[in-house]
Amino acid sequence: MKYTFYHRRPKPDNPCYVEGKYWYIGSTMEFDGRRKRHNNKWRRDQPFLKDFVEQNGGCDAWEFEVLEESDHETRSDSLMREQHFLDLHNPCLNLRRAYNSEEQEREFQKRRKKKYREGVNREIYLQKNRANRLRHYKANKAEVNRKQSELLDCSNCDKKYTRSNMARHKKTKYCMNFKK
Numbered sequence: 608m609k610y611t612f613y614h615r616r617p618k619p620d621n622p623c624y625v626e627g628k629y630w631y632i633g634s635t636m637e638f639d640g641r642r643k644r645h646n647n648k649w650r651r652d653q654p655f656l657k658d659f660v661e662q663n664g665g666c667d668a669w670e671f672e673v674l675e676e677s678d679h680e681t682r683s684d685s686l687m688r689e690q691h692f693l694d695l696h697n698p699c700l701n702l703r704r705a706y707n708s709e710e711q712e713r714e715f716q717k718r719r720k721k722k723y724r725e726g727v728n729r730e731i732y733l734q735k736n737r738a739n740r741l742r743h744y745k746a747n748k749a750e751v752n753r754k755q756s757e758l759l760d761c762s763n764c765d766k767k768y769t770r771s772n773m774a775r776h777k778k779t780k781y782c783m784n785f786k787k
């Protein structure tokens with residue numbers, strides 16, 4: 608599968624532009640779709656990026672730079688490549704690693720738990736987030752339940768999963784190592 612690795616950065620006339628500084632690096636199989644999604648809907652795991660862009664000129668003041676287009680047989684291969692770019696450029700708005708070996712993953716989880724326990728601000732943020740989600744859920748119960756139980760095609764492999772199980776499925780070895 609062809610993947611596009613991109614750098615989401617402020618345009619040169621944006622006051623927060625800094626020469627040589629990297630902001631957010633991501634990868635996608637459908638670059639045009641991702642570009643649109645960044646401008647409209649945001650992935651749930653990118654709230655910090657979304658807030659940051661909105662507070663710094665909005666989407667019009669930001670652009671995409673293509674770092675590389677390359678073929679990868681599995682999702683795990685593509686995440687390894689993404690991690691290579693993260694290690695190389697150390698972008699300031701990526702909160703997660705793209706790829707961890709199993710040992711790195713354990714170490715990372717340990718550190719994350721520690722950081723979580725210590726991060727008071729983060730705790731407040733999560734509580735707010737939970738409260739908002741709960742409010743939203745109560746107001747839209749039927750619709751939310753319908754959406755959660757909808758069967759969707761996995762974008763990496765040949766399986767179908769409900770929205771609520773998709774994230775967990777995408778971490779399985781079957782999905783990560785699936786060859787199209």
Ligand SMILES: [Zn+2]
Nearest residue numbers: 761763764782
């Ligand atoms: Zn899958």
